[in-house]
Amino acid sequence: MTTRRIGMECCACGQLFTSDSSFRKHRVGLYGEPIYDSKKQVDGYTKHTRTCLTEVEMLEKGMMKNEKGLWTTGEFDASAFAKEA
Numbered sequence: 001m002t003t004r005r006i007g008m009e010c011c012a013c014g015q016l017f018t019s020d021s022s023f024r025k026h027r028v029g030l031y032g033e034p035i036y037d038s039k040k041q042v043d044g045y046t047k048h049t050r051t052c053l054t055e056v057e058m059l060e061k062g063m064m065k066n067e068k069g070l071w072t073t074g075e076f077d078a079s080a081f082a083k084e085a
């Protein structure tokens with residue numbers, strides 16, 4: 001792990017993001033949800049499908065990389081302009 005403090009790195013795909021919102025935008029799919037049987041007992045879990053978007057998919061969603069190579073949501077992102085060191 002590097003110690004650079006700009007943005008955040010996804011430990012799954014290694015992409016860098018300017019903010020929590022852009023990070024969340026690249027994560028799609030569902031966490032495993034409990035499935036209950038008729039007695040309201042947990043009978044199992046749905047498939048865990050949480051995954052990362054690829055670069056192409058992120059671009060299709062309107063996300064953009066900034067000049068530092070960090071992904072932004074592509075929308076106005078106040079945190080991207082917050083206290084630049």
Ligand SMILES: [Zn+2]
Nearest residue numbers: 010012013052
């Ligand atoms: Zn990722």
